[in-house]
Amino acid sequence: MSNYKKIAIAPYLKKEKTTAGQSTIDTQGAGVDFITPMGDLGISYDKSEHSSGSQKFDTKEKKVTYKKQLDVGSKGNKKIRFEGQYGKSENPGGKITTKGGKITFVYTKKRGGDVMPARNKKNFRPTKAGAGMTRAGVAAYRRANPGSKLKTAVTGKVKPGSKAAKRRKSFCARSAGQMKKFPKAAANPNSRLRQARRRWKC
Numbered sequence: 001m002s003n004y005k006k007i008a009i010a011p012y013l014k015k016e017k018t019t020a021g022q023s024t025i026d027t028q029g030a031g032v033d034f035i036t037p038m039g040d041l042g043i044s045y046d047k048s049e050h051s052s053g054s055q056k057f058d059t060k061e062k063k064v065t066y067k068k069q070l071d072v073g074s075k076g077n078k079k080i081r082f083e084g085q086y087g088k089s090e091n092p093g094g095k096i097t098t099k100g101g102k103i104t105f106v107y108t109k110k111r112g113g114d115v116m117p118a119r120n121k122k123n124f125r126p127t128k129a130g131a132g133m134t135r136a137g138v139a140a141y142r143r144a145n146p147g148s149k150l151k152t153a154v155t156g157k158v159k160p161g162s163k164a165a166k167r168r169k170s171f172c173a174r175s176a177g178q179m180k181k182f183p184k185a186a187a188n189p190n191s192r193l194r195q196a197r198r199r200w201k202c
Contacts, residue, residue: 008035014046023052039068039082063087066101077146079106115144130155130199131192153200172202 014029031044042065050057065085072078084101117123123137132153133141142148151167158164175197179186185193 006037009033010035014044023050025050039066041066057092059089059091061087061089063098077108079108080104081106115141117141117144127190127192127195129195131196132199153196155199155201168200168202171200172197175200175202 009032011032012030014027014031016027018025018027025048027046027048029044029046031042034041042063044061044063044065046061046063048059048061050059063085064087066083068082070080070082072080081104082101083104085098087098089096089098117133117137117140123134123140125132125134130153133150135152138150138152141150154164154168154171158168175193178193179197182193185191188194
């Protein structure tokens with residue numbers, strides 16, 4: 001019974017005019033949206049007057065729509081969206097029935113760095129120890145940022161041309177750019193930037 005207390009009812013009126021050259025469409029209508037935990041239901045009725053030169057005619061449309069979105073990923077980054085409609089309209093050519101809908105699969109990939117783990121000794125090394133994240137910190141970061149490929153620093157010997165060697169080369173190139181951008185940190189041998197480069201063996 002508690003779900004029924006969360007229903008929001010939103011009635012509305014509509015009036016619009018569309019002009020294209022000598023053609024004009026005057027539309028008036030009304031509807032109501034029911035926003036509920038079980039989905040959003042909409043009911044509407046529109047009447048339009050069409051005129052183009054000496055030609056004039058009316059159209060009518062009744063429509064029922066339904067929308068619902070479900071979370072299917074344990075991390076809240078995957079959703080399924082349902083949309084459906086059923087409508088009937090009348091024009092000089094006769095009566096028309098429209099029905100159908102679509103299902104949309106939504107996957108949201110968070111960019112690395114959006115969510116950082118708690119800054120504590122468990123997740124981050126002290127500056128004197130080379131700065132940067134610990135293994136626990138990297139694991140926490142990857143849990144908070146689905147899709148991230150962040151890894152711990154490359155600190156040991158590496159084989160030329162290996163993935164580890166390429167990671168070291170990439171980090172050293174990026175941090176070299178930071179050395180130019182932050183001259184004070186670059187001049188301080190005890191800064192986190194300098195300590196990190198030392199740990200990566202740049």
